[in-house]
Amino acid sequence: MSNQAAATAASHEDDSLINWKTHAWQDAGMVSWYSGRMVENTSTNYLKNVLEVGTVKRHIRGKEVLDIGIGTGRASLPLIEQGFAVTGIDSSQAMLNETRRLAGNLPITLKLGDITKLPFDAESFDSAIALNVMVHFPNWREALLEWKRVVRPGGRIVFDIHSRDHFEAAYGADIDKWPAVIREAEDPTNFGRYMSRIRVDELVAFADQEGFAIVDAVPHGAFLGGGNINAFLYEPLEKSKRWTRVLSWFARDPQLLELGLFLEELLVARLTPKVAGRMFVVLENRTDAEGNRAWAEEQRKKNAALEQLSFRALMPWMLLSSEDLSQELDRLLQPLRARHFFYCLLKVLVQRCPSYDFAGLLSEERVQQFSVWLAAEALDRRVMSLAKGWSVGCPDKLRHGVDLTLGADYHLVDTLLAKHYGIFGGNQG
Numbered sequence: 091m092s093n094q095a096a097a098t099a100a101s102h103e104d105d106s107l108i109n110w111k112t113h114a115w116q117d118a119g120m121v122s123w124y125s126g127r128m129v130e131n132t133s134t135n136y137l138k139n140v141l142e143v144g145t146v147k148r149h150i151r152g153k154e155v156l157d158i159g160i161g162t163g164r165a166s167l168p169l170i171e172q173g174f175a176v177t178g179i180d181s182s183q184a185m186l187n188e189t190r191r192l193a194g195n196l197p198i199t200l201k202l203g204d205i206t207k208l209p210f211d212a213e214s215f216d217s218a219i220a221l222n223v224m225v226h227f228p229n230w231r232e233a234l235l236e237w238k239r240v241v242r243p244g245g246r247i248v249f250d251i252h253s254r255d256h257f258e259a260a261y262g263a264d265i266d267k268w269p270a271v272i273r274e275a276e277d278p279t280n281f282g283r284y285m286s287r288i289r290v291d292e293l294v295a296f297a298d299q300e301g302f303a304i305v306d307a308v309p310h311g312a313f314l315g316g317g318n319i320n321a322f323l324y325e326p327l328e329k330s331k332r333w334t335r336v337l338s339w340f341a342r343d344p345q346l347l348e349l350g351l352f353l354e355e356l357l358v359a360r361l362t363p364k365v366a367g368r369m370f371v372v373l374e375n376r377t378d379a380e381g382n383r384a385w386a387e388e389q390r391k392k393n394a395a396l397e398q399l400s401f402r403a404l405m406p407w408m409l410l411s412s413e414d415l416s417q418e419l420d421r422l423l424q425p426l427r428a429r430h431f432f433y434c435l436l437k438v439l440v441q442r443c444p445s446y447d448f449a450g451l452l453s454e455e456r457v458q459q460f461s462v463w464l465a466a467e468a469l470d471r472r473v474m475s476l477a478k479g480w481s482v483g484c485p486d487k488l489r490h491g492v493d494l495t496l497g498a499d500y501h502l503v504d505t506l507l508a509k510h511y512g513i514f515g516g517n518q519g
Contacts, residue, residue: 134314134340137350142221142250142370143168144355145308149248149372150174152216158205158237158249159223163189163198166219170196177215179203206233213242220249225286225368228278231296238302238375247302247373250310253363254287260321272319290363293371294386303378304385309366312358313337313350313435319367326438336431346431349422356415360407362392400447412450420453429459436460437467 146165153175157166160178162185170176170193177199180186186200203209205223218237224230230251237247252275261268265276275285290307297304311318315328315337327333339346363369395403405412423429439446448457 132341133316133334133337134350137340137347137354138311138314138318139164140351141310141354145310145359145370146219146221146248147172149246149305149370150217150219151244151246152242154214154216156208156210156215156218156240158208158218158220160189160200161185161222163192165221166198167193167196170198177201177210179205179208181205206236208236208240210240212239214240215245216242217246217248219247222250224249224251226284228284228286230286230288231300234296234302234373235300238300238373241375243375245375246305247375248370250368250370252285252287252367253307253309253369254289254292255362255364256309256367257287257321258289259364260324269324272321272324290386290389294382297373297382298379301375301377302382303374303376304382305372305374306370306385307363307389308359308370308372309361309363309368310354310359310370311368312354312366321367322442323435323438326441327434333434336434339427339431343425343427345422345425346428349428349432352418352422356409356418360409361396361404362389364393364396399443399445400449401451402447402449405450415451416453419451420456423456433460433463437464440464 143165147169150169153173155166155169155174155176157163157176157178160166160180163178166176166178166189175197178186178189179201180189181202181204183202186202189198189200201209205220206229218241220237224233227233234247241247257268257272261272265273271283274280274283276287278284293307294304296302312320313323315334319328323333340350358366392404392407395406402412408415410418423432452460
């Protein structure tokens with residue numbers, strides 16, 4: 091196939107995907123369901139919303155804001171309440187109707203239109219935002235050029251997209267070796283599963299070529315679950331019902347929510363797109379190739395620090411001092427539920443990097459406590475493995491009629507822990 095033919099085929103796939111995504115939200119019933127889902131407090135949904143809206147607020151500039159693919163306006167309505175002048179565009183009239191209903195008396199301009207062919211004059215807005223929009227489309231370069239057209243010089247574009255650097259850091263560059271559910275999202279013909287993923291180096295090259303200055307690429311959603319897959323957590327945690335149950339606590343526990351915000355905003359967001367499956371990209375409409383090189387070099391330094399397996403290596407990029415970070419995290423880990431959640435994350439990191447040094451993040455007391463938990467869990471696994479396998483090779487007469495080996499492993503676990511390891515006193519323990 092020639093380069094021209096390949097480009098034409100790719101463009102056709104892009105158009106087909108965009109058309110499918112666009113028409114999926116024309117149904118008023120689907121929009122009503124989606125609107126309710128955006129505000130319901132289940133699992134990490136509320137945390138996700140707080141993080142995303144907060145990131146948008148921190149990075150936009152100017153007063154006049156365009157919300158591209160506005161949906162139900164969950165990013166824009168809080169901006170209007172703070173005095174921003176917001177215009178929203180969406181390809182679904184049903185979505186716009188729902189946004190109008192939710193806005194009530196708030197002043198907002200809404201337009202029906204194609205997000206890749208914006209019905210606005212050049213340089214009409216100070217900032218453009220797109221929340222959970224670019225993640226669905228493969229033609230991110232073309233979309234950004236159109237968005238740039240309507241943003242004033244020096245204005246900003248803020249959008250989220252999946253990080254290919256993250257998945258390659260976890261699974262390598264060979265996509266064929268990725269888990270099937272993650273690999274499927276690479277196929278733009280798989281309309282229901284496709285997710286757009288880009289690398290930092292692609293972003294830098296595009297920004298240099300098209301006259302953008304990169305402000306940041308903020309990693310986001312390291313442990314939100316659902317559609318926010320973290321490749322490092324996927325196999326050991328995210329596939330399990332137990333982890334789903336742990337994440338469900340966020341909807342009912344304000345202390346756990348506070349811990350989640352701390353981890354995302356003061357730790358994850360200070361690192362690089364390698365650590366989370368999604369990132370918020372912040373671009374300015376101005377040329378700054380030198381600044382882009384400096385930003386890319388800073389990303390390289392952060393990635394090198396991540397490989398040192400010591401939290402202290404990351405301290406130059408933290409907003410708080412080591413002492414303040416440690417004290418605040420210690421406070422947030424006081425509730426048992428918060429400690430259990432954090433322990434689940436910690437255990438995965440320790441399994442991947444057994445020699446990781448947490449000094450500067452965790453107090454000595456917390457390190458000792460989690461070390462005891464890790465050792466106890468390792469011992470549990472060892473003992474259960476021994477107990478479950480004890481009857482392998484036993485004569486068939488033990489299983490004549492009734493398997494006499496069944497249930498014996500419970501007593502064996504008791505005996506192993508009490509007699510061999512000396513850490514459990516049976517019924518008196």
